[in-house]
Amino acid sequence: MKAYHLNGHAGAGGLVRADVSKPAPANGEVRVRVEAASLNYRDLLILDRASQGGFNGRVPLCDGAGVVDAIGSDVVQWQLGDCVAASFFRDWVSGPFKASYVPSALGSGTMDGMLAEYVVLPATALVSVPAHLSSVEAATLPCAGVTAWHGLIARGGMGKGDTLLVQGTGGVALFGLQFAAALGARAIVISSSDEKLARAKALGGSILINYRDTPDWDVALMKATDGEGASHILELGGPGTYDRSLRSVASGGKIVQIGVLTGFGPKPDLARLQWENADIIGITVGSGEHFAAMNRFLTDNAIHPIVDRVYGFDEAPEAFAHLRTGSHFGKIVVKL
Ligand SMILES: NC(=O)c1ccc[n+]([C@@H]2O[C@H](COP(=O)([O-])OP(=O)(O)OC[C@H]3O[C@@H](n4cnc5c(N)ncnc54)[C@H](OP(=O)(O)O)[C@@H]3O)[C@@H](O)[C@H]2O)c1
Numbered sequence: 001m002k003a004y005h006l007n008g009h010a011g012a013g014g015l016v017r018a019d020v021s022k023p024a025p026a027n028g029e030v031r032v033r034v035e036a037a038s039l040n041y042r043d044l045l046i047l048d049r050a051s052q053g054g055f056n057g058r059v060p061l062c063d064g065a066g067v068v069d070a071i072g073s074d075v076v077q078w079q080l081g082d083c084v085a086a087s088f089f090r091d092w093v094s095g096p097f098k099a100s101y102v103p104s105a106l107g108s109g110t111m112d113g114m115l116a117e118y119v120v121l122p123a124t125a126l127v128s129v130p131a132h133l134s135s136v137e138a139a140t141l142p143c144a145g146v147t148a149w150h151g152l153i154a155r156g157g158m159g160k161g162d163t164l165l166v167q168g169t170g171g172v173a174l175f176g177l178q179f180a181a182a183l184g185a186r187a188i189v190i191s192s193s194d195e196k197l198a199r200a201k202a203l204g205g206s207i208l209i210n211y212r213d214t215p216d217w218d219v220a221l222m223k224a225t226d227g228e229g230a231s232h233i234l235e236l237g238g239p240g241t242y243d244r245s246l247r248s249v250a251s252g253g254k255i256v257q258i259g260v261l262t263g264f265g266p267k268p269d270l271a272r273l274q275w276e277n278a279d280i281i282g283i284t285v286g287s288g289e290h291f292a293a294m295n296r297f298l299t300d301n302a303i304h305p306i307v308d309r310v311y312g313f314d315e316a317p318e319a320f321a322h323l324r325t326g327s328h329f330g331k332i333v334v335k336l
Contacts, residue, residue, distance in 0.1 A: 001019070001022045001118050002018070002019060002116070003017075003019075003020055003059050003115065003117065004016065004017060004018065004060060004116070004316055005017075005056075005057050005059060006046070006047065006057070006059075006060055007050070007057075008050055008051060008053075008055060008056035009050060009051055010047070010048050010049065010050055010051040011048060012317060012321065014047050015047065015316065015317055020116075022118050023118060023119070024120070025072035025075075026072050026120075027072050027073050027074050028072055028074050028075060028122055029122055029123065030068055030070070030071055030120070030122075031069045031118055031119070032064075032067065032068060032069060032084060032119050032120075032121065033067050033117065034064045034066040034117060034118065035066040035135035035136075035139070035335070036064065036134075036136045036138070036139035036310075036334065036335050036336060037064035037139055037333070037334050037336070038061070038063040038064070038139040038171075038333045038334070039061065039063070039319055039323045039331075039332045040061075040062065040143045040144060041170065041259075041260075041261065042062070042143065043061055043062075043320070044323060046108065046109075047060065047320060053109075054109035058107070058109065058112055059112035059115055059116045060113050061107045061113040061114045061115040062086075062105060062106040062108070062113055062114065062142060062143050063088075063107075063114060063140065063141070063142045063144075064085065064086060064113070064114025064115070064119070064139050065083070065129055065135045065138035066085075066119075067084070067135075068082040069118065075123040077123055078126065083129050083131075084126040084127060084128060085126070085127055085138050085139065085142050086114060086119065086125055086126060086127075087126070087127055087142060087291055088105060088106060088146060088285040089102075089105055089106075089285065090104035090105075090121060090122065090125040091104035091125075092104070092286075092288065093124050093125070093288045093289065094287050094288060095289070105285075106142075115316060125288070126288075127142075127288050127291045127292050127295065128292070128295065129141070129295065130295050130298050130299045132299060132302060132304070133298070136307060136310055136335060137304055137307060139333055140171065140305040140307065140331035141291070141295070141305065142285075142291065143171070144170075144172045144175050144331065145175045145298075145305065146291050147172050147175075147258060147286060148172050148173075148175035148176040148234065149179065149291075149293070149294035149297070150283055150285065151234065151258060151283040152164065152232055152234070153183075153294075154293065155256070155281045156254045158179070158183060158231075159184075159185065160185060161184070161185065162180075162183075162186070162231040162232055163187075163225060163228070163231050163232070163250065164185050164186070164187050164188065164230060164231070164232045164234070165187075165188045165189075165190070165230035165232070165233045165234065165248055166187065166189050167234060167235070167236040167237050167241055167245075167261070168190070168237075169191050169193075169329050169330070170236070170328065171330060171331050172234060173189070174305075174329070174330045177189060177203050177204060178203060178204070178303050178306070179303075180204065181204030182301040186207070187200075187206060187207075188206070188207040188208075188224070188230060189208050189209070190211045190217050190221075191210060191211065192210065192211060192212050193210070194210055197210060199329055209221065209224075216244075217244060218245075218247040218248045221248045228250050229248050229253060230248050230249060231250045231252070231254065232253065233248060233249055233253065233254070233255045233256060235255050235256060235257045235258060235259060236258055237259055237261045238259055238260045238262045238265075238266050239264075239265065239266040240261070240262030240263070241261075242266035243266075243268050243269065246268055246270070246273065247272065249273075249278045250276070251278070252276070252277050253276065253278045253279075254279045254280075254281055255278065255279070257281065305330065306329065306331065307331050308328040308330045309322060309328065309333070310333045310334075311332070311334050311335070312334070312335060313334060313335070316334050319333075319334050
């Protein structure tokens with residue numbers, strides 16, 4: 001079968017085509033014929049760090065969807081032909097997070113990912129995908145969708161009448177925006193681009209701020225919300241956005257700490273949290289249980305993920321290059 005491997009070199013040259021043997025499922029495992037895989041910002045970080053060891057020969061990408069193609073013994077929950085996606089953490093099926101799940105993240109230093117024609121996973125690591133989605137759409141769900149769901153809804157309890165701030169118009173942000181629109185929450189979008197803001201408005205964004213033209217976007221946000229601020233914030237930027245997020249949070253609000261778009265290790269002044277009785281929710285994607293709950297919501301609300309562009313398998317390096325430009329709106333997908 002065909003696959004891509006990381007070859008231990010950092011950057012664009014670190015992704016190589018490989019022909020490897022088709023894996024067979026063992027007891028309790030399922031083989032999936034991958035139909036589509038999608039990219040996340042994380043995959044750029046992994047590609048850039050691939051020279052630090054441990055990545056050589058690994059299949060990249062945590063996100064993918066496809067069809068059950070072979071079933072090992074003792075698997076009762078799946079049939080041949082079922083449409084499935086893999087959970088981001090192979091081992092986080094349900095219940096609270098445990099640090100021991102971290103090495104089971106797909107497409108990382110320790111686990112192969114989804115940029116291959118076939119993958120074999122434990123039956124418990126798979127989730128049914130919503131019937132109204134194509135495999136290209138379903139491939140976008142495991143990381144960005146589940147992260148937004150876990151942070152905003154499972155942990156954040158966002159609902160009608162709340163106000164959500166999303167930073168940018170990438171994968172996590174647009175899932176957050178679509179969830180807010182479906183729930184009847186008001187959505188504030190900040191973006192580098194007026195054209196992207198116009199598209200975000202069509203998805204339900206109601207307060208739109210260009211953070212290039214308005215670097216003090218927290219001041220603009222407070223003005224636009226009559227001093228109330230945002231009850232929920234998808235904190236995607238890290239050091240470059242955190243202090244403004246803190247100045248944007250409403251009384252009793254929740255900052256969902258997710259992203260590193262401007263780097264790692266924010267050192268924000270947390271005093272305002274105390275004065276506003278606000279919370280920070282730390283998130284690492286989510287479980288299979290979160291994924292299944294999100295899928296029910298997507299089905300009930302007929303939500304289709306926003307796909308920016310679909311590349312062919314041979315064009316996977318171009319898909320990574322496109323993600324790196326930051327010009328995308330929503331998700332970038334590789335179709336197998
Ligand atoms: N903790 C977790 O479990 C978890 C899970 C998923 C993702 N993440 C993290 O969440 C972040 C987003 O991931 P993603 O895959 O959705 O990324 P993505 O699709 O690559 O989105 C990137 C977009 O973010 C916006 N952006 C960049 N710098 C910004 C800034 N300074 N202020 C506001 N917006 C900015 C840009 O949109 P515009 O052009 O519209 O400005 C850019 O196109 C990443 O840091 C990723 O590592 C963490």
